Amino acid sequence: MPTLKDIADVVGVSVSTVSRVLANEANRSVNTDTKQRIWDTATKLGYKHKNKVVEQPDTLRSVGCIVSTLQNRHYHPYFSVILDGIDQELAKHGYTMAYTYTQQDLKKPELLKQAVQANKVAGIILIEGIDAKSYSFIKKHVPTLVGIDVSDQSISNISYDRLNAAESAVTHLIEQGHRKILFIGGTGLSGHFEREKRFRGYKLALQRAEIMFDPALVMDANWEPNQAYEGMLAYLDANASALPTAVFAASDIMAMAAMRAISEKGYRIPQDFAIIGFDDNEPSQYTIPPLSTIHIPTFEIGVIAAKTLLQTIKDPYPLPVRISVPFDPMFRASSQWVVST
Numbered sequence: 001m002p003t004l005k006d007i008a009d010v011v012g013v014s015v016s017t018v019s020r021v022l023a024n025e026a027n028r029s030v031n032t033d034t035k036q037r038i039w040d041t042a043t044k045l046g047y048k049h050k051n052k053v054v055e056q057p058d059t060l061r062s063v064g065c066i067v068s069t070l071q072n073r074h075y076h077p078y079f080s081v082i083l084d085g086i087d088q089e090l091a092k093h094g095y096t097m098a099y100t101y102t103q104q105d106l107k108k109p110e111l112l113k114q115a116v117q118a119n120k121v122a123g124i125i126l127i128e129g130i131d132a133k134s135y136s137f138i139k140k141h142v143p144t145l146v147g148i149d150v151s152d153q154s155i156s157n158i159s160y161d162r163l164n165a166a167e168s169a170v171t172h173l174i175e176q177g178h179r180k181i182l183f184i185g186g187t188g189l190s191g192h193f194e195r196e197k198r199f200r201g202y203k204l205a206l207q208r209a210e211i212m213f214d215p216a217l218v219m220d221a222n223w224e225p226n227q228a229y230e231g232m233l234a235y236l237d238a239n240a241s242a243l244p245t246a247v248f249a250a251s252d253i254m255a256m257a258a259m260r261a262i263s264e265k266g267y268r269i270p271q272d273f274a275i276i277g278f279d280d281n282e283p284s285q286y287t288i289p290p291l292s293t294i295h296i297p298t299f300e301i302g303v304i305a306a307k308t309l310l311q312t313i314k315d316p317y318p319l320p321v322r323i324s325v326p327f328d329p330m331f332r333a334s335s336q337w338v339v340s341t
Contacts (some may be wrong), residue, residue: 001091002045005084010041015083016067016100022047023062023098048091062098063090063309064121066138068128069102069223077253077281078298082127082148085302093310095122103130116141123309126150129188144316146309148301156312156321158305165294165327166201167208169276170248172292172331174209178246178274181206184231184258185250186223193218198250198278217244225257232261245274246335252277252284252293259287259334270337280330289333297325 004022008015013034021038065086067079087097098121099114106112114120116138123144126135129151139145139152147157173181183202185193193199199218206213219235221228228249236243247262249255255277262273269275269289277284280295304323311317 001088002042002047003084003087003091004047004097005080005087006045007038007041007047010045011037013038015080015087016102018042019065019097019100022096061094062096062121063306064098064115064124064142065100066106066115066124066126066130067100067102068130069104077283078251078279078296079127081281081298082302082305085299086125086306087302089303089306090310095306095310103134106130106134112137122313125305125309127305144309144312146305146312148305154320156308156317156323158301158308158323158325160296160301160325160327162197163201163204165296166198166248166250166278167205168201168327168329169278169292169294170202170205171209172329173246173248173274173276173335174205174211176274176335176337178244179211180214180217180244181246181248182217182219182235182244183248183250184219184221184228184254186221193220196250202248221254221257223251223254225253228254229257229261232258233265236261236265236267243273245272247273247275249275249277252279252281252291255291255293256283256287259291269334274335274337276331276335280328284330285332287334292332292335293330295328295330297327301325 004015004018008018011018011034018038021035022042065083083100090097101111101115106115112134115124121142123146124138124142125146125148127148145155147155149159150157170181183199185196185199187193188196203213219231221231247255247258249258255275259269259275262269267273276292278294279298280293284291284293304325308321308323
């Protein structure tokens, strides 16, 4: 069965744009030609949408999704795969995705109100945290919520152990003899590194190996690959006489950006720099050399979230459920190097 992502790939727009057009949210900034191409593609692929089907008054067959950020990308290698899992599982049960909004979208009062319209959605899946004010408004008006990596203990949540996953990545580098490891990442809603679990996992691995933490080995790239690339170039120039031997990037796209900067400066991977990312998005296995990373089952997380929401709608659990999915280290050629003694 075709999905929103299939339509988005053909038309060349984001999944959220396709979702909004098929939900007849024509007041957003999508031009007429693009809307028509989306509808034509949906018809051609045989996508079954619900906007013209009359439902029973007490039966809602659509679900909303709110993502912390898509970083202004048509396709985000982490969030878009989760959304695809949600979309496919909803479709199996006759549900559609009414919309996909980001935290930035919800700063517009009219969109925040649309997100919680009682006649619009049967429930909402929240993918990572949003600001407290928006979340409070949503929770007040939508009875059924399921989270993916959210901190609210009062709703069902699907997550994985980010701290342990990050620790395993850094431990892998330490076990090969690395003692000077650069961290590339960003902060969350709090704006503080100390509350970011991948950073805490990095520090924990250092602590357990009795390696002193050095703040100079922390790069804030704000989760953006361009900032990781530019930051790595600047770091290599500024620290040429005392460079680290390894890099842990808190996402694959930042790791790949850092790899490009390292290569452009004439350094070799992994001979001069061992590097490991996080997420295991599809392109990571095709870099040169293939990128070591931590595999997160993003598609399956989306499927489980959709299943949990549908179960909560039909027959609620007596208590919120907490589902933790496993992660899997994928150590490839980019980190296969042992420090000489």
